[in-house]
Amino acid sequence: MVLDHDDADDITQEVFLKLYRSLGDFRGESKFFTYVYKIAVNFSLNHINKNKKINMRKSDIDNVNIRSLDISADEEMNSKERTHILEEAIKSLPEQQRAVFNMRYYDNLTYEEISSLMNKSTGGMKANYFHAVKKLGKFLKNHNKFEEIESN
Amino acid sequence: MSKQNDKEFLYHSLPDYILSKISDQDLISEIKSEIENNPDFKNEYDEMLGAFKFLDSARLDSPDEIYFSNLSVKINDRIYKEKITFNLFDWLGLKWKTLIPLSLIVIAAFLIFNLFIREKEEPAQNESSVLYNSNENIENKGKVYKVDSISQKNPISDPEILTKNKSDFTINESVTFKNSSKRKHNSNNDLNRITEVNDNQLLKVNKIDLGLLAYNIDGLDNQENELDPEEDILFFKDSDEDESDVEILKLTPEEEKEILEHL
Numbered sequence: 117m118v119l120d121h122d123d124a125d126d127i128t129q130e131v132f133l134k135l136y137r138s139l140g141d142f143r144g145e146s147k148f149f150t151y152v153y154k155i156a157v158n159f160s161l162n163h164i165n166k167n168k169k170i171n172m173r174k175s176d177i178d179n180v181n182i183r184s185l186d187i188s189a190d191e192e193m194n195s196k197e198r199t200h201i202l203e204e205a206i207k208s209l210p211e212q213q214r215a216v217f218n219m220r221y222y223d224n225l226t227y228e229e230i231s232s233l234m235n236k237s238t239g240g241m242k243a244n245y246f247h248a249v250k251k252l253g254k255f256l257k258n259h260n261k262f263e264e265i266e267s268n
Numbered sequence: 269m270s271k272q273n274d275k276e277f278l279y280h281s282l283p284d285y286i287l288s289k290i291s292d293q294d295l296i297s298e299i300k301s302e303i304e305n306n307p308d309f310k311n312e313y314d315e316m317l318g319a320f321k322f323l324d325s326a327r328l329d330s331p332d333e334i335y336f337s338n339l340s341v342k343i344n345d346r347i348y349k350e351k352i353t354f355n356l357f358d359w360l361g362l363k364w365k366t367l368i369p370l371s372l373i374v375i376a377a378f379l380i381f382n383l384f385i386r387e388k389e390e391p392a393q394n395e396s397s398v399l400y401n402s403n404e405n406i407e408n409k410g411k412v413y414k415v416d417s418i419s420q421k422n423p424i425s426d427p428e429i430l431t432k433n434k435s436d437f438t439i440n441e442s443v444t445f446k447n448s449s450k451r452k453h454n455s456n457n458d459l460n461r462i463t464e465v466n467d468n469q470l471l472k473v474n475k476i477d478l479g480l481l482a483y484n485i486d487g488l489d490n491q492e493n494e495l496d497p498e499e500d501i502l503f504f505k506d507s508d509e510d511e512s513d514v515e516i517l518k519l520t521p522e523e524e525k526e527i528l529e530h531l
Binding site for chain 1: 276279280281282283312315316318319320322323325326327328329331335339342343346347350
């Protein structure tokens with residue numbers, strides 16, 4: 117969700133520390149996985165909020181790089197480049213949509229689980245996921261990546 | 269559900285349809301027909317399909333396995349560090365939790381003592397000024413009289429009354445009395461008697477014969493006589509003309525005893 121290994125490492129450690137401290141607060145009303153996941157999501161969202169401005173500046177710089185990649189559109193896109201573009205596409209999402217997209221697409225959580233984690237309605241989470249995928253599609257379309265995928 | 273809500277629901281179900289995460293067959297057939305009949309819906313579907321294709325082809329980097337094996341070590345290390353810090357803070361927190369109420373209680377007790385208890389005690393103290401004997405110094409207008417061995421002749425010439433003190437003593441003229449006569453009692457074990465004195469007079473009761481001696485402060489420095497070691501000092505400043513002393517001094521032992529018992 118934070119798309120940076122160092123940040124992810126920090127957050128992971130923080131999550132485990134938080135768990136260590138507040139394990140006594142766990143009442144067993146929900147699954148332990150949900151409890152841990154919720155802490156992780158909260159930490160990640162806090163981190164995203166905190167580094168929003170910095171990330172935006174970074175993405176501005178990286179967008180230039182992406183455009184420079186577009187110049188060599190004929191070249192075969194290697195996996196690193198794809199990953200980089202994907203990261204940028206995910207970064208372009210609003211934080212809640214990004215969280216929901218990660219939970220649904222990468223972690224295969226159900227909408228019910230996501231809604232309980234985010235304290236939002238199931239329908240709202242479904243809408244969030246839809247808009248997240250739509251925005252990703254638009255981002256990739258704007259960068260002419262669909263054609264490359266088609267050709268590959 | 270209205271048609272608008274229906275459409276919205278179909279749109280929102282599109283990602284799950286593409287990824288084959290929908291189990292409801294009716295919904296699947298409904299989405300299929302919508303894709304065939306609705307060009308907008310078809311466009312949306314195409315865009316999403318392209319996005320998912322890209323997502324499938326591009327995988328986010330996952331950390332090496334070594335990262336996960338080191339992760340537990342890192343976390344344990346941080347927990348250990350936190351534990352040390354936490355214990356310290358915890359300890360401090362507990363201390364403060366106990367210290368603050370304790371100090372408040374102490375302050376409150378001090379204030380109550382000062383405001384109420386002392387107020388009650390002070391008038392009582394004023395009424396009966398307690399004079400403490402003997403080897404303690406009492407300031408007398410800044411002067412300290414030292415007498416190593418005193419045997420005072422009674423200025424009133426009563427041969428039976430002696431004073432003695434082999435220790436230092438001083439005389440306090442600044443002792444004030446509200447009334448013309450005050451009750452004073454000696455806290456010294458030797459002198460547990462109570463007697464009456466007039467203004468500017470301080471009495472010390474002889475434990476043996478209860479004789480009283482008044483002597484003039486002015487003549488104190490130069491007067492030296494042998495003391496009877498078995499007698500204590502009776503004192504105090506006096507004017508020679510003071511008749512009350514004379515009266516007291518002229519009392520017979522029986523009368524003195526009676527007065528003292530009465531007191």
